[in-house]
Amino acid sequence: MTTERMVRYVAPDNASTPVINLKAVTKEYIKPTGEIHTVLQDINLQIGKGEFCSIVGPSGCGKSTTLNLIAGFEAPTAGKIQIGGTLLQGINPSAACVFQTDNTFPWKTVIDNVSLGLRLHGMKKSEAYEQARHWIERVGLKGFENHYPSRLSGGMRKRVALAQCLIMQPEILLMDESFSALDVHTRSVMENELLSIWEETSASVVFITHDLEEAIALSDRVIVMTAGPAATIKGDYRIDLERPRNVAEIRFDPEFLKLHQQIWNDLRDEVMTSYAQLH
Amino acid sequence: MHSSTNVSQTQIEMTARKNALRSQAIRNRLRTLVLQILVFALIVGSWQLLSSRHWIDPFFFSSPVDIVKHIETWVVDGTSAGPLYEHFVVTFEETVISFIIGTILGVVMGYLLGRNKLLSDIFGPYITMLNALPRVVLAPIFIVWFGLGMPSKVALGVTLTFFIVFFNAFQGVREVDRNLVNNALLLGANQRQLARHVIIPSALTWILSSLHTSFGFALTGAVVGEFIGATKGLGFLISEAQGSFDTTGVFAGMVLLSITSLLADWLVTRLERRFVVWRSTAK
Numbered sequence: 378m379t380t381e382r383m384v385r386y387v388a389p390d391n392a393s394t395p396v397i398n399l400k401a402v403t404k405e406y407i408k409p410t411g412e413i414h415t416v417l418q419d420i421n422l423q424i425g426k427g428e429f430c431s432i433v434g435p436s437g438c439g440k441s442t443t444l445n446l447i448a449g450f451e452a453p454t455a456g457k458i459q460i461g462g463t464l465l466q467g468i469n470p471s472a473a474c475v476f477q478t479d480n481t482f483p484w485k486t487v488i489d490n491v492s493l494g495l496r497l498h499g500m501k502k503s504e505a506y507e508q509a510r511h512w513i514e515r516v517g518l519k520g521f522e523n524h525y526p527s528r529l530s531g532g533m534r535k536r537v538a539l540a541q542c543l544i545m546q547p548e549i550l551l552m553d554e555s556f557s558a559l560d561v562h563t564r565s566v567m568e569n570e571l572l573s574i575w576e577e578t579s580a581s582v583v584f585i586t587h588d589l590e591e592a593i594a595l596s597d598r599v600i601v602m603t604a605g606p607a608a609t610i611k612g613d614y615r616i617d618l619e620r621p622r623n624v625a626e627i628r629f630d631p632e633f634l635k636l637h638q639q640i641w642n643d644l645r646d647e648v649m650t651s652y653a654q655l656h
Numbered sequence: 657m658h659s660s661t662n663v664s665q666t667q668i669e670m671t672a673r674k675n676a677l678r679s680q681a682i683r684n685r686l687r688t689l690v691l692q693i694l695v696f697a698l699i700v701g702s703w704q705l706l707s708s709r710h711w712i713d714p715f716f717f718s719s720p721v722d723i724v725k726h727i728e729t730w731v732v733d734g735t736s737a738g739p740l741y742e743h744f745v746v747t748f749e750e751t752v753i754s755f756i757i758g759t760i761l762g763v764v765m766g767y768l769l770g771r772n773k774l775l776s777d778i779f780g781p782y783i784t785m786l787n788a789l790p791r792v793v794l795a796p797i798f799i800v801w802f803g804l805g806m807p808s809k810v811a812l813g814v815t816l817t818f819f820i821v822f823f824n825a826f827q828g829v830r831e832v833d834r835n836l837v838n839n840a841l842l843l844g845a846n847q848r849q850l851a852r853h854v855i856i857p858s859a860l861t862w863i864l865s866s867l868h869t870s871f872g873f874a875l876t877g878a879v880v881g882e883f884i885g886a887t888k889g890l891g892f893l894i895s896e897a898q899g900s901f902d903t904t905g906v907f908a909g910m911v912l913l914s915i916t917s918l919l920a921d922w923l924v925t926r927l928e929r930r931f932v933v934w935r936s937t938a939k
Contacts, residue, residue, distance in 0.1 A: 450838050468841045476835045484857040484934045493853065494843035525934040545843065 431592035434602030435651035473542035480538035754813025766825025813877030824866035828859030
């Protein structure tokens with residue numbers, strides 16, 4: 378496997394238009410009491426083509442809100458979001474998302490789940506199924522095409538979710554704490570799997586996590602957010618670890634440890650602030 | 657050689673174990689059935705005994721044998737108001753029609769109000785108010801409006817079934833997993849596709865479970881309507897029997913009604929299994 382894989386990592390070309398561009402984005406909600414709650418304050422973030430970017434921060438800091446804004450589920454209160462240079466309005470047409478909870482539709486079989494995106498775009502069933510079979514095999518679920526998700530394990534359902542997203546060949550893959558509900562072993566298997574599939578695509582990944590190790594092990598870049606309310610970007614770290622990586626082993630790399638310590642210094646204060654607010 | 661005997665050995669053991677488990681399951685089912693029959697025999701038997709010994713007055717309480725005989729007469733010779741099947745068909749028709757209309761209206765309204773916050777804000781209080789009204793009081797007005805025939809019974813049945821299906825459909829639509837909706841939207845679903853692939857299948861479990869109750873209510877609507885004013889139907893037969901102090905007739909009507917609703921319940925269960933295959937395969 379490893380020998381066949383192309384070493385893909387190319388430093389993002391900053392001269393071209395970023396795939397995702399958040400310009401002075403602020404998100405506010407009106408609480409039932411009438412007060413205004415600011416979740417995100419003045420976020421500026423550019424993510425390049427093919428870049429794997431993780432966002433870490435203490436819980437409740439607005440990581441998921443950032444993701445929702447990029448997906449187009451919600452609109453920013455101020456500022457603007459550009460996707461590939463054009464202003465995002467409504468649902469982001471070039472993104473797919475792997476959620477923390479299930480992506481899979483329990484009333485559809487694996488193959489119907491995976492082919493859904495293509496079918497929604499009007500592709501013929503036979504063609505969609507053919508592509509779906511390829512992707513099901515790609516994520517290692519061959520033979521499970523006609524199973525309902527309720528008969529699969531959590532890790533297998535994540536594989537279905539990945540195939541469901543990747544079959545659309547999205548320019549942007551959003552991942553909202555996608556692996557946090559999995560057990561440790563399944564999780565590192567899935568992380569490696571994700572990297573090996575991603576390295577063959579040109580998708581930009583926005584990976585939300587509260588696990589700094591996971592963020593460093595997977596990413597080209599780690600963004601640290603401040604504790605909410607009015608969260609903003611605190612740090613932006615480039616992770617120049619060699620690819621292809623083995624997620625389980627890279628954690629012992631001295632370079633990894635150095636980066637971890639550096640970013641953790643930044644993150645710790647925010648975690649403490651967030652902790653203090655709760656107690 | 658050696659390994660093949662080993663394999664067949666384990667196979668034999670496995671079959672034996674499987675057979676043991678299977679016969680255990682059959683025994684359990686048999687025991688439940690025997691107990692169910694015993695309970696039936698006990699209740700009906702003591703009723704028959706009490707009645708035939710005149711410990712309770714047969715005029716007021718009738719007896720199982722008389723009831724069966726009465727039904728037999730109805731089936732063979734017909735009732736005083738025409739053959740039995742006619743009454744049965746009328747009640748069944750009223751029930752099914754009001755069930756279908758009530759269910760469709762309930763699902764459509766539930767979907768609309770569940771998906772549209774403005775609509776649910778506007779109509780919510782009125783629906784709650786109408787639902788609080790005991791629907792049976794509408795029967796006289798429906799008979800004035802629609803006459804003694806079928807439409808008045810259907811109207812009553814619809815008002816009874818609608819609310820049950822409506823509230824379930826509404827809740828079902830509201831409880832759809834936010835992530836699944838978002839996922840479908842990202843995958844490119846438009847509103848119509850969203851309804852077809854996500855919202856309706858998700859709400860279907862809620863809707864189907866309400867159908868059991870709502871079919872019962874459709875039957876209630878038909879029978880109550882027939883009590884108050886009708887020329888045909890099982891409810892009419894019961895009310896006629898009551899008018900002539902024919903307790904056996906009333907009981908006979910009740911037995912026929914419970915058979916009808918058992919039948920309906922069985923049909924709805926079949927329907928439910930057919931629609932939620934994905935859930936039953938979980939085991």
